[in-house]
Amino acid sequence: MKHAATLFAKAITLLSALALMAGCASKLPPPGNTDEAPPKVEYxxxxxxxxxxxxxxxxxxSTSVPVRxxxxxxxxxxxxxxxxxxxxSQLAREIEKRLAKYIQEPIVTVMVTxxxxxxxxxxxxxxxxxxxxTLPYRENMSLLDVMIAVGGxxxxxxxxxASIVRVHGGKQEFSVRVDDLIKAGDIKANVDMRPGDILIIPESWF
Structure with missing residues (x-):
């Protein structure tokens, strides 16, 4: 009887620890404060x-060309x-330098189409x-924008x-609530994306 009580006490302690860990995991900070303006990113x-x-x-x-x-x-x-x-702009200046051998004072404009x-x-x-x-990053891109692009x-x-792995500024990983965002419409679950982010959506256990 005493042995059974000891096992029961250990089980309660283990469950309490797991619950505490789960509570801590849910409090991971979101990847970027949506109240802050995202950093300006030059294309x-x-x-x-x-x-x-x-x-x-x-x-x-003048011509249109793909980047190889x-x-x-x-x-x-x-x-x-x-x-x-x-x-x-940087590419345009480089082309101007190269063309200056053949054209007097060339003026070049490069547009990405x-x-x-x-x-x-x-x-x-x-x-x-x-x-x-893989999606090209756009300024002010959010998690909702990404989910729309990949079809949910x-x-x-x-x-x-789900989680976001952020590689810029030191590798970090943050929890995100994709289901709450796209199925329950919880806009608080929307977060800012950053260039180079990796969104990982795991498979359900059951």
Whole structure:
């Protein structure tokens, strides 16, 4: 009898500890304070982007080109210019320098017409999303924007056990409540995304 009472006491202690741990886990801070303005992020060109390159008064060397997988572009008179991880303005200045050998005082404008962005700024959604994929980061992007883009979750998702892994500024992991956001409409569960975030949506245990 005494042995049974001891086992019962240990079981109660274990359950209390598990409950305490669960309570602590639910209090993890959200990934970014939605009351704070997200940091300004300049768009950086990435592989797969479509670029419209216009050279003022020189339509014969103006063109539209994709950024190759190696991160470079080739335009009339200018070969193999590294475009990735540059802003459109930075790339325009680089092309101007190259064209100055052939054109007097060239003025170049670079416009991005198809957006992908560099890998370091893309949002990755893995696990039980309806359409797991990589998304280009957009300024003021939120968790709700991401869930709309991936078509919500599957029937097997444990949305309220989802997490965001943030790699910029030191690797961190935060809990998020996807089910409460997209199924219950709890706007408080919406949070700001940051460039390079990874959203992980696990499968339900049962």
């Amino acid at each position: 950086l060109i990435g592989p797969g982007d479509m670029l419209n390159i216009m050279v003022w008064r020189n339509p014969e060397v 997988p190696d991160g470079k572009i080739t335009t009339p008179l200018v070969e193999d210019v590294v475009a990735t991880s540059k802003t459109p 198809g957006f992908v962005g560099p890998f370091s700024q893309q949002i990755r959604v893995v696990g039980q999303a309806a359409r797991p994929q 979750t599957t029937d097997f998702a444990a949305g309220n056990r």
